Amino acid sequence: MSDSSPAIEVRELAKTYAGVTAVNKVSFTVGQGEIIGFLGPNGAGKSTTMRILTGFLPATSGSVEICGHSVAADPAAIKRLIGYMPENNPLPEDMRVGEYLHYRGRLKEISRKKLGPRIDEVLELCDLKRVRHRIIGKLSKGYRQRVGIADAVLAEPPVIIMDEPTIGLDPHQILIVRDLIASLRGRMTVIISSHILPEIEMTCDRVLIINQGRVVAAGTPAALRKEFLGANRYDLEVAGDPAELGALLTSLDPDVAVEEAAEPDADGFRKIVFTAPSGDIREALWSALAKDSRFRVRGLGRSRHTLEDVFLAATRRSWDATDAPASRPANVA
Amino acid sequence: MKHFPTILSHEIRMLLVSSSTYIAAVLFLALMGFIFTGILENYSHTPRELSPSAVFFQLFWIPVFFMVPLLTMKCISEERRHGTLETLLTAPVSTAEVVLGKYAAAYLLYLGLWAATGGFFFILTRFAPDSRFIDLGPLLGGYLFIAVSGLFFVAVGVFASSLSRNQAVAGILAFALLFALIIGLKFVGTLELLKADAMAPLRNVVEYTNVFRHLEDFSRGIVDTRQLLYYVSGGALALIFSILGVEAKLLHS
């Protein structure tokens, strides 16, 4: 296995549950050491895809290769290549943290001699030293989540798969878990899923947006922004006649589109959101408005698109595609 | 089978911290204690032909009905309900190792509880040195029967647990299966219908599966390999079905 070969290669993966298509011809590759995020609304098929990657569920059709091993043909090898944390992070309630990791380490075939030091290392990494002797069932959610992550990374597998590792955590705990995942960067290939966008954006090198069992967009967050919301978007707070303002904007850039114009507030200022596809027009607009006595300006800024906008645009596009009658026959078949 | 010892020791530990184990143990020992004193009291009034230990083991089915379900109902259903089956089966272990580990743990505990009743007989020999009461043959035969039949009964409990994610349902199912196996087959053996000559092969089969007959033979010191085979193959079959059950549930889940 050379370094350039992909860690995960998924081709035309499909899964049908008793007639319900959960995953529909998904293909993607993940390079070694990459951190990739699955993003999608509930029921999109993220968990199903992950379960198939781990070999826990058989696929209906399509193939998955992890580090060159086929999941369907060689499940035993796959189990040794993957550290998996399922959705909702199930843990035995009445075991102690240290005991649990010891048991998991034995199951994952870490030799007795190496297991002790490795558990210490993982406890350190996940900041679990203080709760080592506590019963898992009595831990707070943040600690439990870290116990799940500790288990996933315990045997130092080349691929880590975590299903919604930050769900239900408070912002502070999310930060800790995010740093933990970021600390794996470069050493392990990581796939995480989430429907919380900032998480994915901050930790992942690449994002796969999944909706209705299909990959509807893939790429780095920046590339996705460009693809789905190419235009620059501006927020302007101004007092004056909107029709005259529209004329002024068009004179600066003929393709300007006003997206939103709020009602004027008590001081007569209204907030206007518009897009101008070509270049940055802030400076030109600012000087034009300053010179023009018909307008008074209070603020001008360029709003950055969040991944959320990309996500909404991508999922909307996929809903449109599936609602179109042309794609119906493919769905039924 | 590399992970069998790991899973076995884990499962034993989990059974030892589980409340249903203690409920099973307390109920079992209390019930067996009552039965035992009842038998002794009876014997002190009127001399009987059978030894007390033979009578004691004839009532083996009473504890089996509640003890086996209590010890096994959780083993797979609870893991499935919690989702820990997913972490377990994505570690490098096979379904067979998991099922066998859980089975062996429950079986050992089952044996352990029965072994505790050995204390009754020990006390009896200490304080009633009358050899009329203690007959080593039936005693050992009885324990051997418990050990051998337990192979099958506990496997039935594990099988029931592999079918449902609800441990109460699994427990009731185990009870029903054991009832059918022990009482149901005995009852079928007494049916008029089977007395007809044409039914002879069927009657032989039913006779062969009569658990009470086996107990009698064991107590008399007769160990028939066919009877051993009945329990061993029954147990193996139940375990194979449990493994298939776990895997089939995954396929269709």
Ligand SMILES: Nc1ncnc2c1ncn2[C@@H]1O[C@H](COP(=O)(O)OP(=O)(O)O)[C@@H](O)[C@H]1O
């Ligand atoms: N065990 C199952 N049986 C039947 N349908 C299922 C099962 N698990 C998931 N599904 C369906 O498959 C789809 C995808 O589910 P899932 O992969 O859990 O989505 P996500 O994790 O993205 O929320 C959903 O429509 C869900 O209802």
Ligand SMILES: [Mg+2]
């Ligand atoms: Mg999910």
